[in-house]
Amino acid sequence: MSRKDxxxxxxxxxxxxxxTIGQLLAKAVVxxxxxxxxxxxxxxxxxxxxxTYAIRMGGDYLSGGTESIDILAALNSEAFxxxxxxxxxxxxxxxxTDLETGERDALRIPFEELAPKPLFHNTVMLGVLGRTIGxxxxxxxxxxxxxxxxxxxxxxxxxxxxxxxxxxWASGRDHGFPGRIGPGSGxxxxxxxxxxxxxxGAMAAGxxxxxxxxxTPSSSVAMALIAKGAPLGLQYEQAEDELAAMNMAxxxxxxxxxxxxxxxxxxxxxxxxxxxxxxxxxxxxxxVVVQRPGPATGMATRTEQADLDLVLHAGHGxxxxxxxxxxxxxxxxxxxxxxxDLAETFQTPIFVLxxxxxxxxxxxxxxxxxDGLPKTSRPxxxxxxxxxxRYAATDDGVSPRLVPGFSEALVxxxxxxxxxxxxITEDKTVRVTQNSKRLRKESGLFExxxxxxxYGEENxxxxxxxxxxxxxxxLEAVERYEGDESLAVLHFKQxxxxxxxxxxEFLEGAGRVVAVEGNATxxxxxxxxxxxxxxxxxxxxxxxxxxxxxxxxxxxxxxIL
Amino acid sequence: MVSIEEYGDFETSxxxxxxxxxxxxxxxxxxxxxxIAPRDVIVSSGIGQAAKLPHxxxxxxxxxxxxxxxxxxxxxxxxxxxxxxxCVSGDGCTYGEGGNHFLAAIRRNLxxxxxxxxxxxYGLTKGQASPTSARGHVTKAQPEGNRSDAFNPLSxxxxxxxxxxxxxxxxxxxxLAEVIKKAMNHKGFSLVDILQPCVSFNKVNTYGWxxxxxxxxxxxxxxxxxAAMALSEEFGxxxxxxxxxxxxxxxxxxGGRLAEQEYDRNDLxxxxxxxx
Ligand SMILES: Cc1ncc(C[n+]2csc(CCOP(=O)(O)OP(=O)(O)O)c2C)c(N)n1
Ligand code: SF4
Numbered sequence: 001m002s003r004k005d006x007x008x009x010x011x012x013x014x015x016x017x018x019x020t021i022g023q024l025l026a027k028a029v030v031x032x033x034x035x036x037x038x039x040x041x042x043x044x045x046x047x048x049x050x051x052t053y054a055i056r057m058g059g060d061y062l063s064g065g066t067e068s069i070d071i072l073a074a075l076n077s078e079a080f081x082x083x084x085x086x087x088x089x090x091x092x093x094x095x096x097t098d099l100e101t102g103e104r105d106a107l108r109i110p111f112e113e114l115a116p117k118p119l120f121h122n123t124v125m126l127g128v129l130g131r132t133i134g135x136x137x138x139x140x141x142x143x144x145x146x147x148x149x150x151x152x153x154x155x156x157x158x159x160x161x162x163x164x165x166x167x168x169w170a171s172g173r174d175h176g177f178p179g180r181i182g183p184g185s186g187x188x189x190x191x192x193x194x195x196x197x198x199x200x201g202a203m204a205a206g207x208x209x210x211x212x213x214x215x216t217p218s219s220s221v222a223m224a225l226i227a228k229g230a231p232l233g234l235q236y237e238q239a240e241d242e243l244a245a246m247n248m249a250x251x252x253x254x255x256x257x258x259x260x261x262x263x264x265x266x267x268x269x270x271x272x273x274x275x276x277x278x279x280x281x282x283x284x285x286x287x288v289v290v291q292r293p294g295p296a297t298g299m300a301t302r303t304e305q306a307d308l309d310l311v312l313h314a315g316h317g318x319x320x321x322x323x324x325x326x327x328x329x330x331x332x333x334x335x336x337x338x339x340x341d342l343a344e345t346f347q348t349p350i351f352v353l354x355x356x357x358x359x360x361x362x363x364x365x366x367x368x369x370x371d372g373l374p375k376t377s378r379p380x381x382x383x384x385x386x387x388x389x390r391y392a393a394t395d396d397g398v399s400p401r402l403v404p405g406f407s408e409a410l411v412x413x414x415x416x417x418x419x420x421x422x423x424i425t426e427d428k429t430v431r432v433t434q435n436s437k438r439l440r441k442e443s444g445l446f447e448x449x450x451x452x453x454x455y456g457e458e459n460x461x462x463x464x465x466x467x468x469x470x471x472x473x474x475l476e477a478v479e480r481y482e483g484d485e486s487l488a489v490l491h492f493k494q495x496x497x498x499x500x501x502x503x504x505e506f507l508e509g510a511g512r513v514v515a516v517e518g519n520a521t522x523x524x525x526x527x528x529x530x531x532x533x534x535x536x537x538x539x540x541x542x543x544x545x546x547x548x549x550x551x552x553x554x555x556x557x558x559x560i561l
Numbered sequence: 562m563v564s565i566e567e568y569g570d571f572e573t574s575x576x577x578x579x580x581x582x583x584x585x586x587x588x589x590x591x592x593x594x595x596x597i598a599p600r601d602v603i604v605s606s607g608i609g610q611a612a613k614l615p616h617x618x619x620x621x622x623x624x625x626x627x628x629x630x631x632x633x634x635x636x637x638x639x640x641x642x643x644x645x646x647x648c649v650s651g652d653g654c655t656y657g658e659g660g661n662h663f664l665a666a667i668r669r670n671l672x673x674x675x676x677x678x679x680x681x682x683y684g685l686t687k688g689q690a691s692p693t694s695a696r697g698h699v700t701k702a703q704p705e706g707n708r709s710d711a712f713n714p715l716s717x718x719x720x721x722x723x724x725x726x727x728x729x730x731x732x733x734x735x736x737l738a739e740v741i742k743k744a745m746n747h748k749g750f751s752l753v754d755i756l757q758p759c760v761s762f763n764k765v766n767t768y769g770w771x772x773x774x775x776x777x778x779x780x781x782x783x784x785x786x787x788a789a790m791a792l793s794e795e796f797g798x799x800x801x802x803x804x805x806x807x808x809x810x811x812x813x814x815x816g817g818r819l820a821e822q823e824y825d826r827n828d829l830x831x832x833x834x835x836x837x
Binding site: 191203243253258277409414415422 | 599600601603605608613615616619620621622623624625626628629631632633634635636637639640641643644661662664665669815816817818819820821822823824825826828829830832833834835836837
């Protein structure tokens with residue numbers, strides 16, 4: 001199947017403004033009504049290094065990133081050298097006149113001629129790229145106005161002027177590049193990345209407290225919450241460490257806040273003890289873990305799916321939990337919203353397990369329908385029943401959760417084993433009663449499990465099993481596969497608990513089953529095996545710190561099939 | 562009027578004669594005398610003998626993890642600024658496992674009161690040295706004597722200009738109750754380090770040992786930071802009791818009670834709009 005999409009890769013050093021160009025171009029693409037997917041690769045440094053901002057755009061929904069480049073915008077020689085081989089035949093290279101591009105034909109921009117000062121070089125690049133792919137100049141003018149408006153009208157005008165010159169210069173100089181994107185598919189869509197999706201989902205669920213300790217790539221969840229939620233009354237705190245962040249969140253939640261903590265693997269490792277505290281004290285907590293490669297400090301700005309085991313097993317002792325693994329910013333929004341509801345309903349920690357690739361990848365999404373969202377459950381503020389027992393042993397294991405300080409009834413929470421009235425105990429009968437009561441909540445969580453999505457024809461020759469944002473690469477690989485075998489994809493956006501009846505027939509009906517994961521040991525395949533006994537024999541695993549792409553999956557498939 | 566009885570009377574698991582008993586009694590007295598009802602008090606504690614205190618008090622409580630009582634207390638206060646929030650724990654819990662949280666809580670300056678039962682030993686784990694044990698203090702775990710210098714919580718707190726820094730003693734319960742009241746009335750973070758004899762494991766710092774040394778400095782001016790610094794250093798033949806340092810500082814800003822707060826749908830829609 002042919003795709004009418006364009007992949008623009010802007011490459012350069014940190015500090016050269018590639019994110020600024022990328023963001024504005026991406027926003028313009030969305031405003032022009034096209035679908036888009038942004039993939040960012042960056043290094044753990046503030047200046048220098050080699051970073052890329054890739055924008056894939058088109059009229060069709062884009063499932064994931066791609067490696068083949070249609071337009072390479074090289075901000076320095078390194079970007080040129082590194083990516084020139086990925087530029088497809090008929091693709092275009094855009095670079096300054098001062099850049100060494102050897103034999104390759106390139107659109108060479110005379111920056112000095114078009115801009116009064118180096119400060120405006122980014123605007124020149126934006127104009128040239130915008131003109132080349134046929135975007136309406138007015139969209140950029142609006143964007144420049146919104147971006148630089150605060151700096152005053154003169155700054156905006158100067159930029160608009162440079163933009164116009166760049167547009168004029170670029171017209172007729174497309175070097176035969178045919179890639180105008182087709183007609184748009186609708187305007188009014190938002191451009192958000194995965195972490196923003198999580199922050200918005202949390203806000204839509206009424207989140208009003210976030211505590212965290214900064215760690216890439218999770219920090220931007222907290223940043224987005226603070227930027228958008230604080231003006232509406234959200235309380236936030238950058239804790240002294242992850243232990244404090246998690247315990248602070250638990251304190252706030254106990255006292256009635258709707259609480260989120262956000263971290264990455266290394267930070268989450270430190271939170272383990274408090275996860276267990278949330279379990280035994282039955283305090284609702286939504287914990288967002290945005291993965292990056294480990295062990296330990298690993299590769300701070302790259303991606304991986306290797307913390308599934310950690311999140312599944314975090315905390316000592318036994319208590320209920322659920323783990324969501326979004327594939328897209330929309331998933332991030334809806335699953336985080338749901339996580340808040342489940343955390344409150346079942347009074348236990350609920351996890352949203354994302355990863356750097358999704359955290360930083362922007363997409364165009366329909367504005368979320370806030371009015372259509374289900375209501376999330378809330379704790380009680382009043383108690384007019386009989387004696388209040390915080391840990392009343394009910395049939396479903398869920399005790400009424402009252403917020404302290406609003407009624408005469410006292411609310412007492414405890415990290416020890418305790419009786420229904422929160423008194424410390426070592427009584428064996430009470431222990432069994434309370435531990436069983438907590439674990440009974442698992443049945444309720446089980447009822448709520450979102451089953452996996454199946455894409456493709458029934459009983460396909462090969463079934464790709466994946467979770468999280470690896471979905472896009474799998475779908476596109478299937479679409480582009482040219483062999484004789486029929487292929488299908490089974491995607492889990494909730495990986496725990498698992499309900500066999502939701503997927504076993506797919507596993508058993510497929511000719512071959514292939515696990516596609518961003519880790520080296522097929523952690524999810526092992527989880528399926530331990531929960532169901534079904535062993536997935538074939539694997540396509542990526543753990544070089546880069547996101548799964550359709551090219552990578554296709555290559556793996558060719559080796560297997 | 563709130564009577565002491567409203568705060569309950571429970572059987573404890575403390576050793577007979579333990580210095581924790583007078584602290585519990587003074588705390589009840591301080592709460593009753595201020596007219597604070599149990600429903601308006603939330604006590605956060607960590608782990609240790611001292612940290613069991615809220616189990617022996619009729620009020621709201623969160624008995625959490627070793628060393629983490631302060632983060633929980635601060636989370637509670639942020640979510641419910643109207644509650645009287647107390648944090649109660651031992652010296653090991655607060656200054657050892659929770660050392661970083663102690664420093665951060667001073668800097669953050671939320672309006673809550675920290676009561677540390679400082680028995681210079683680990684009680685619950687049966688007698689190892691604690692951060693406030695003197696160098697040379699012999700225990701079963703430190704048979705050749707504690708090899709580290711003692712942590713001085715008061716001079717650290719004063720050096721960091723915590724707004725309210727005081728020391729009290731289990732053997733002076735009336736004074737202790739007064740100090741707790743003043744600490745709770747202070748707007749901002751307040752520390753009361755309470756000398757608490759552990760009759761089972763600390764054979765050095767006994768009731769007698771403390772009694773012979775404690776005194777009430779007569780003309781100490783708690784607003785004089787230099788004098789407070791000097792006084793906080795005093796711990797040996799003479800141990801000063803009372804308010805060591807006091808200053809008004811900006812208090813961590815808070816909103817309303819988060820449990821009853823909802824966003825306006827239209828405000829949220831505007832947030833979504835800002836992404837188009
Ligand atoms: C994370 C963790 N580490 C260690 C312990 C074991 N522990 C329980 S109480 C305690 C020390 C308590 O000393 P202190 O805070 O001085 O209180 P005290 O018992 O003297 O009142 C320790 C180490 C624990 N419960 N949790
Ligand atoms: S061990 Fe020491 S501190 Fe603990 S209850 Fe006994 S006397 Fe008190």
